[in-house]
Amino acid sequence: MPRIIINKDKCKGCLLCVSACPQGLIMIEGGFNLRGVKPVKFKPGGKCSGCALCALMCPDCCIEVYK
């Protein structure tokens, strides 16, 4: 199953990946990261297709995609 890994401490919480994911598999995490913003997290158990649109849209290169 394809999956993504989000570098949560680099994330600035712009949420461009959230709107880019066609499956809606990225959501805002509850806590804060080292930068003091609410980072995003990968929804566990979702059907990721590995399209990498989230990584393409991320301005801060926080997302790695595995397939």
Next chain:
Amino acid sequence: MDRIYSHPQSLRDVPTHYCPGCGHGLAHRLIAEAVDELGLREQVIAVAPVGCAVIAYDYWDFDCSEAAHGRALAVATGIKRVRPQNIVFTYQGDGDLAAIGTNETIHAANRGENLTVFFINNAVYGMTGGQMAPTTLLNQKTSTTPEGRNAQFQGYPLKISEMLALLPGVKYIERVSLGSAQDITKTKKAIKKAFMNQIEGIGFSLVEMLSPCPTYWGLSPCESLDWIKNIMAKEFPLGVIK
């Protein structure tokens, strides 16, 4: 399981100082990806601008130089003439390329220097506090045009790409956008073409990128992308200009 997307080798794995949703991060990454894919990492020399991207050399992992405000193309001309074997590009915002550096830009283009220019157009001055830029749209509110840009007092948005396309020394100009995944893919193709033009000795190439500035547009990052698609791209039409 294979890693199919990660940050490019030419981009350092460090957090940037850019605001959330800023287009500079995207532009930096696309240029770094193009440099890696064309195998130019040991050959390329970037000239960083003054503006939000002033410390771009901290993020790219290849040779970079800094230039005085607006003078990136003058510095790049010097580097390219002394080291013609290197691939030299400038990375400039609208304040750098289209305001204080208009003179250097026009003359470098008119001389037909074999250089590659990446022009980040976000329609405001980002680093200094969101003031009106030459590329600010009519009726767009900025900190120096609080009631919107008025053509009678502040003139019209400057279309530098169309102006430069008139010059015989200019060989390739394309306006692209960072407003959607599809546009980002097109932007990368344009970046690679601009590099290839220099490698093949074709001549002066410029890629203008419409880039989001959520902070000084007063919009969320997602709304900024919609603003590029629905409003900015109407004033600055996308496509190959020359």
